[in-house]
Amino acid sequence: MISAIFWLAGELIHLMILAIIAAAVMSILIAFGVANPRNQIVYSVADFLNKLTEPVLRPIRRFLPYLGNVDISPVVAILLLQALQMVLADIYGRLAMAGMAF
Structure with a gap:
C-alpha cells in the first residue's frame, strides 16, 4: 500500500x-508565431496547459526577480519538482530498509 502511494506521487510529479x-x-x-492562438485547438491546448501549470508556477513567479521577457519559473519549478521526487524516493528507500514498505 505504501509503495503504491509513493509510486502515484512520483508519477504525478x-x-x-x-x-x-x-x-x-x-x-x-x-x-514566435508558429502556432496561431486564434485557432480553437491551439487555444484550447494552451488554455488547458496554462490552467494546469499556473498553480505551480504562480508562487515561484512571485519570488523571482523580473528578467525582462524571459520567464525562468518553469526551470525553477522543474528543479524543485525533481528535488521533491528525490526526497520521496529517499523516504521510500528508508521505509523499505526499515521493513515498513510492503
Missing part, C-alpha cells in the same frame, strides 16, 4: 514536469 515542458513549448510556439 513526473506528469506535472511534462505539463510544464509542454506549456513552455506551447508558449514559445505562440510567441
